[in-house]
Amino acid sequence: MKQRLLIVEPSELIIEGLKSILEGQIRFKVLEPEMNPEHLEERILASRPDIVLINPTMITNPAKLRGDRPIALVALVYQYVERDVLKGYDSMVDIRDSRAVIIETLAQASPGETGQSVTNYELTNRETAVLIELAQGKTNKEIADALNVSIHTVISHRKNITHKTGIKSVAGLTVYAMLNNLIDESSLL
Amino acid sequence: MNNKRLFTGEARLSDLITAHPSLLSIITRLGVPLGFGDRSIADVCETSGVDTAFFLLICNVYTFTGYVPSTATILGTDMTGLVPYLERSHKYYAGKRLPHIECHLDAIAAKLGGRIGQVFISFFKEYKRDVEAHFLHEEKDVFPHIRMLMQGKIDTSYSIRDFLQNHSDIEGKLDDLLNIIFKYLPPQDDDDNVLDVVDDILRLSGDLKKHTLIEEKIMVPMVQHLENAILS
Numbered sequence: 252m253k254q255r256l257l258i259v260e261p262s263e264l265i266i267e268g269l270k271s272i273l274e275g276q277i278r279f280k281v282l283e284p285e286m287n288p289e290h291l292e293e294r295i296l297a298s299r300p301d302i303v304l305i306n307p308t309m310i311t312n313p314a315k316l317r318g319d320r321p322i323a324l325v326a327l328v329y330q331y332v333e334r335d336v337l338k339g340y341d342s343m344v345d346i347r348d349s350r351a352v353i354i355e356t357l358a359q360a361s362p363g364e365t366g367q368s369v370t371n372y373e374l375t376n377r378e379t380a381v382l383i384e385l386a387q388g389k390t391n392k393e394i395a396d397a398l399n400v401s402i403h404t405v406i407s408h409r410k411n412i413t414h415k416t417g418i419k420s421v422a423g424l425t426v427y428a429m430l431n432n433l434i435d436e437s438s439l440l
Numbered sequence: 441m442n443n444k445r446l447f448t449g450e451a452r453l454s455d456l457i458t459a460h461p462s463l464l465s466i467i468t469r470l471g472v473p474l475g476f477g478d479r480s481i482a483d484v485c486e487t488s489g490v491d492t493a494f495f496l497l498i499c500n501v502y503t504f505t506g507y508v509p510s511t512a513t514i515l516g517t518d519m520t521g522l523v524p525y526l527e528r529s530h531k532y533y534a535g536k537r538l539p540h541i542e543c544h545l546d547a548i549a550a551k552l553g554g555r556i557g558q559v560f561i562s563f564f565k566e567y568k569r570d571v572e573a574h575f576l577h578e579e580k581d582v583f584p585h586i587r588m589l590m591q592g593k594i595d596t597s598y599s600i601r602d603f604l605q606n607h608s609d610i611e612g613k614l615d616d617l618l619n620i621i622f623k624y625l626p627p628q629d630d631d632d633n634v635l636d637v638v639d640d641i642l643r644l645s646g647d648l649k650k651h652t653l654i655e656e657k658i659m660v661p662m663v664q665h666l667e668n669a670i671l672s
Binding site: 418 | 615
């Protein structure tokens with residue numbers, strides 16, 4: 252299921268950059284971004300996001316924003332911020348992060364990422380992240396580095412991907428990734 | 441595996457085919473043409489110049505899941521027909537089945553269109569090149585080696601052990617293709633092409649699995665025996 256992502260950020264430049272990074276990512280549905288923090292609560296009520304990626308300088312009380320809704324709050328930071336400021340957020344995206352790390356952080360933040368049942372044949376966000384790297388021709392080592400995990404973890408994800416899709420070869424998984432809009436032609440080598 | 445269920449030479453060839461129609465393409469590759477009437481397997485084999493025991497061995501491998509003839513059976517059978525059979529099978533796969541499947545896939549790719557269509561069809565073309573290279577290696581290096589051994593000669597620069605080490609899996613990507621086609625392709629207005637090609641791929645994949653089994657479990661032990669017999 253697609254995660255509904257709401258970007259709350261005053262800079263149009265940053266918004267457009269994020270949109271371009273997330274474009275074609277089947278896991279996310281990017282909602283109309285919010286540049287004005289004033290009516291944020293109403294906006295969240297109305298658009299029911301799963302993930303809110305928000306510049307922490309725009310609000311003072313993230314806990315209040317969340318209320319008891321199952322929303323993942325991800326802080327979008329430009330530079331070093333005080334630890335206290337980040338309290339109340341589930342995770343953090345730094346605008347200097349690479350494309351892969353930004354996607355991965357948002358995927359990990361998604362509510363519902365935990366407690367996957369064994370009968371669920373949808374790829375988890377982690378597995379999808381590995382698949383995307385794989386389809387771009389990267390080696391296990393390169394994928395491990397890009398996603399900041401061990402090679403062992405990458406191999407275990409690859410096993411799960413093959414088990415779920417029934418596809419073993421990298422060439423076959425690339426076709427799969429394209430058919431599912433996980434990658435577009437520009438990301439192919 | 442109950443050996444009683446395996447075919448014998450006294451059975452009518454037509455009964456064998458009625459029970460297992462997929463053997464029809466195998467028997468022609470074994471050198472037995474159609475039009476065999478109601479004659480027994482042994483009779484038809486004799487007029488076609490095919491060793492009956494060898495004919496039955498291959499038919500049994502194709503028909504009974506998990507059946508692998510014992511080394512004693514292999515060594516006790518006239519295997520002169522093996523290399524010609526494998527060569528004809530290569531021709532059948534590369535010259536007939538793969539181009540036929542490619543035709544269907546070309547049509548599907550054209551409907552998909554754009555870059556996805558291209559990636560889809562190039563996946564198959566890459567597979568086809570792999571298979572052709574795989575066959576070519578066997579025809580250039582392995583089969584001549586076996587032919588020499590059967591004449592009692594040996595070229596020690598090649599050993600069948602090299603074969604097993606490099607024998608790559610040629611069915612795996614077909615299974616990938618199947619999964620992609622029936623699980624992940626967007627539905628098309630006319631699915632006939634897709635259904636046809638799934639049928640074709642399933643048949644080819646099953647055939648290739650048996651082909652690999654014949655090479656690895658029958659050809660290799662036979663060649664190892666010949667190599668040892670000549671070298672000792």
